[in-house]
Amino acid sequence: MSIxxxxxxxxxxxxxxxxxDLTDMQSGVWLVLLAVMVLGWILVxxxxxxxxxxxxxxxxxxxxGIVAMGQTLVILGGxxxxxxxxxxxxxxxxxxxxxxxxxxxxxxxIAVALAVGVGVGLVNGLLVxxxxxxxxxxxxxxxxxxxxxxxxxxxxQTGSAPREFQILGYGRIGGWLPLSVLxxxxxxxxxxxxxxxTRFGYHLYSVGGSKEIARLSGVRDDRVIIGAHVxxxxxxxxxxxFLVARLGAGSPWVGPEGVYDLESIAAVVVGGTALLxxxxxxxxxxxxxxxxxxxxxxxxxxxxxxFLKSVLRGVIIIAAVASYALRSKRxxxxxx
Amino acid sequence: MSDTTPxxxxxxxxxxxxxxxxxxxxxGYALEHxxxxxxILAVLIVILVSIIFLNPAFLDPPVFLAFLRxxxxxxxxxxxxxxxxxxxxxxxxxxxxxxxxxxxxxxxxAGDPDALIPVMALLLVIGLLVGLIxxxxxxxxxVPSIITTLGMLLILRxxxxxxxxxxxxxxxxxxxxxxxxxxxxxPLIGQLPYAVIVVVLVALIATRLLHHTTFGHQLLATGGGxxxxxxxGVNIARIRVFAFVLSALSAVIAGILLGGFAGxxxxxxxxxxxxxxxxxxxGGAAIGGGRGSAVATVVGALxxxxxxxxxxxxxxxxxxxxxxxxxxxxxAVVYAGLRLQRAG
Numbered sequence: 001m002s003i004x005x006x007x008x009x010x011x012x013x014x015x016x017x018x019x020x021d022l023t024d025m026q027s028g029v030w031l032v033l034l035a036v037m038v039l040g041w042i043l044v045x046x047x048x049x050x051x052x053x054x055x056x057x058x059x060x061x062x063x064x065g066i067v068a069m070g071q072t073l074v075i076l077g078g079x080x081x082x083x084x085x086x087x088x089x090x091x092x093x094x095x096x097x098x099x100x101x102x103x104x105x106x107x108x109x110i111a112v113a114l115a116v117g118v119g120v121g122l123v124n125g126l127l128v129x130x131x132x133x134x135x136x137x138x139x140x141x142x143x144x145x146x147x148x149x150x151x152x153x154x155x156x157q158t159g160s161a162p163r164e165f166q167i168l169g170y171g172r173i174g175g176w177l178p179l180s181v182l183x184x185x186x187x188x189x190x191x192x193x194x195x196x197x198t199r200f201g202y203h204l205y206s207v208g209g210s211k212e213i214a215r216l217s218g219v220r221d222d223r224v225i226i227g228a229h230v231x232x233x234x235x236x237x238x239x240x241x242f243l244v245a246r247l248g249a250g251s252p253w254v255g256p257e258g259v260y261d262l263e264s265i266a267a268v269v270v271g272g273t274a275l276l277x278x279x280x281x282x283x284x285x286x287x288x289x290x291x292x293x294x295x296x297x298x299x300x301x302x303x304x305x306x307f308l309k310s311v312l313r314g315v316i317i318i319a320a321v322a323s324y325a326l327r328s329k330r331x332x333x334x335x336x
Numbered sequence: 337m338s339d340t341t342p343x344x345x346x347x348x349x350x351x352x353x354x355x356x357x358x359x360x361x362x363x364g365y366a367l368e369h370x371x372x373x374x375x376i377l378a379v380l381i382v383i384l385v386s387i388i389f390l391n392p393a394f395l396d397p398p399v400f401l402a403f404l405r406x407x408x409x410x411x412x413x414x415x416x417x418x419x420x421x422x423x424x425x426x427x428x429x430x431x432x433x434x435x436x437x438x439x440x441x442x443x444x445x446a447g448d449p450d451a452l453i454p455v456m457a458l459l460l461v462i463g464l465l466v467g468l469i470x471x472x473x474x475x476x477x478x479v480p481s482i483i484t485t486l487g488m489l490l491i492l493r494x495x496x497x498x499x500x501x502x503x504x505x506x507x508x509x510x511x512x513x514x515x516x517x518x519x520x521x522x523p524l525i526g527q528l529p530y531a532v533i534v535v536v537l538v539a540l541i542a543t544r545l546l547h548h549t550t551f552g553h554q555l556l557a558t559g560g561g562x563x564x565x566x567x568x569g570v571n572i573a574r575i576r577v578f579a580f581v582l583s584a585l586s587a588v589i590a591g592i593l594l595g596g597f598a599g600x601x602x603x604x605x606x607x608x609x610x611x612x613x614x615x616x617x618x619g620g621a622a623i624g625g626g627r628g629s630a631v632a633t634v635v636g637a638l639x640x641x642x643x644x645x646x647x648x649x650x651x652x653x654x655x656x657x658x659x660x661x662x663x664x665x666x667x668a669v670v671y672a673g674l675r676l677q678r679a680g
Contacts, residue, residue, distance in 0.1 A: 080482075127666060132673030134623035136426070136482070140610060141665035148659025262486055275480045307502070310494025318479055318487035325478035 029272050029287040029320075036294050044301040053297070055178060061293035062180045063088075063239045063246075064263055065286065068271075069191040070235030071264040072285040076195070077228040078208040078277030079128055079135040082261045083143035084236040087120050089255035090146050091240025096159030096250030103162040110241060117237030118230055120146075125226030143261065150252040157249040169245035183242060187235060191282040200227055208277025236260070267292055270320040288320075369543070373632035375671075376618055380639045383646050390649045397526055401519075405597070407641040408531040409434075409590035413608060414615035414637045415542040415630060416586025419579040421616050422546070424559040424625030425474060425481030427580060429488035430587040430612060433466055434605030436496045437591025439504045442600040447507035455512065459588050466492065467584030471577030481580075489609075497602070504600045516596020531593050538589065543630040545582075555579060559625020614661065615640050618668050622676070640664075 040048040067084050074081045091113045098109040127138045171179040195201040206214040207221045215221050271288025273280025299309045387394050420427040437459050445451040473484045519527035546552040557565040558572045619636030621628030
């Protein structure tokens with residue numbers, strides 16, 4: 001077990017500036033992203049790297065990107081959240097119903113969405129810490145609870161977003177910079193700031209590295225894990241709000257159809273964060289999300305069969321994680 | 337906060353039960369199995385009594401056997417999953433593998449009854465390969481099992497429909513479907529479904545393998561503490577690969593039964609991986625490995641299905657079944673966690 005993970009070489013900007021370490025996982029995934037862009041340029045043509053297509057790819061990455069920023073923190077702390085997909089659905093349905101096409105209701109709808117996020121995050125966090133429950137199983141459970149409630153009450157699209165609110169989904173600043181991309185960047189900056197510059201962030205890395213040692217050094221590990229779960233559920237709520245702006249209504253199936261639970265975990269691990277916690281960070285996740293979006297766009301441009309795309313996606317996820325695991329110097333025998 | 341909470345370091349000390357001595361072999365083993373499944377068995381009995389109270393016909397052998405037949409695929413799948421969970425991992429690829437089994441069987445045999453044996457052999461080989469690949473990726477490439485089997489889920493689902501051209505084709509011959517839906521004629525109880533015989537056989541083999549063989553003990557030791565297992569000379573990589581192979585084979589068998597029972601469809605295996613994990617958790621196995629009981633897992637799967645039946649009888653809307661399943665899952669895992677904490 002590694003001791004406190006206060007290893008600043010994980011910081012991609014720093015390592016890029018100081019030593020440009022090719023073997024560093026976090027900067028490695030940005031380089032792979034760059035390589036895939038070049039590959040796309042060669043295979044698809046110059047249109048692939050045109051401003052229009054680049055913006056398009058980034059907008060497509062926004063919903064998964066936001067929730068992956070939350071999933072990263074949970075995984076860094078050594079936990080996991082499988083309930084985000086259904087939480088996203090719950091939030092779209094609730095906030096769209098509250099809005100009901102009236103712009104005056106927008107603040108209330110956002111408040112309701114965030115409150116639901118905080119609530120679900122608290123429940124998940126408390127069950128994982130105070131209930132000593134395995135995070136995978138318990139968040140699968142809370143997800144099922146939400147799924148059942150959703151499908152018993154809502155069969156189809158519910159509520160509607162006023163035109164003013166849909167600007168969040170489609171608006172562009174200066175005619176080119178999509179608001180939605182700014183939203184993703186804002187969530188990313190908050191997550192980066194939290195992990196890199198706050199006490200909570202340092203504690204999160206230490207708890208994820210070794211809960212026992214963190215506790216012995218005075219870290220209140222339960223609070224840290226609960227905090228990470230609350231943040232994760234809040235990012236799921238923000239994704240839900242964004243999807244309402246994008247779809248113009250709430251849908252009980254938008255979360256599970258987007259497979260945001262497993263996809264967000266995949267994006268986090270492709271971005272170089274260790275599933276066991278303690279190592280990695282949000283910059284890698286951002287690269288992981290963009291990498292998945294760029295590959296998806298490239299496969300579409302090359303007219304790869306949808307089922308074959310699923311196969312390739314599976315292979316890429318396994319290969320990415322294998323490449324990190326094999327290079328890792330940490331010789332762990334007990335891999336979950 | 338006390339420092340006696342079991343953590344990875346001293347987990348093996350907490351979780352390994354002493355092996356029963358040879359002296360009290362038969363009675364001792366039976367008692368051991370019963371003790372391991374006591375909490376969930378109590379829950380099952382309460383649910384069954386409630387069902388009988390609401391619907392006395394449940395006691396008729398055909399009705400009860402139909403219930404067992406419906407539960408058979410889940411029991412088999414849960415027993416396979418148990419081996420992986422006890423070794424310290426998860427297998428999320430089994431639902432997709434069930435779909436692969438049914439779709440491949442229908443497409444290859446195209447309803448030809450003479451193809452039964454070759455098709456069965458082909459399916460088992462596919463299962464063997466999938467389990468082997470899962471196990472090798474986890475042990476040799478050091479990819480966490482959740483990610484490995486998630487990737488395998490995507491690969492299998494994509495590959496089978498890419499191969500089949502988008503949707504299931506062909507048909508299943510009657511002699512293939514008999515395992516899932518036909519029954520023997522027997523005196524006294526009337527008809528004994530094939531599926532019930534299959535599930536009893538699988539349960540006996542799984543119990544024997546997990547609790548009464550060197551492999552089983554090494555598997556429990558691997559999940560309890562890999563480092564300690566290595567030091568006592570266990571080849572943990574081989575043990576883990578074997579666990580994934582058993583899980584994949586269980587998915588193939590469950591797929592054969594489901595194909596007979598439910599026919600060919602693209603959604604046949606959907607969600608089964610989480611149902612199987614739920615059954616294992618209800619059976620009291622420790623997530624993270626080291627502790628688990630085959631008998632309790634069978635009881636766990638029966639409890640899950642019986643619970644659905646009870647909710648149906650109570651007139652609960654279909655979707656709320658999932659809510660209740662979620663609550664039961666949370667309850668089971670919190671119960672297990674807190675019990676473990678008390679024990680430590």
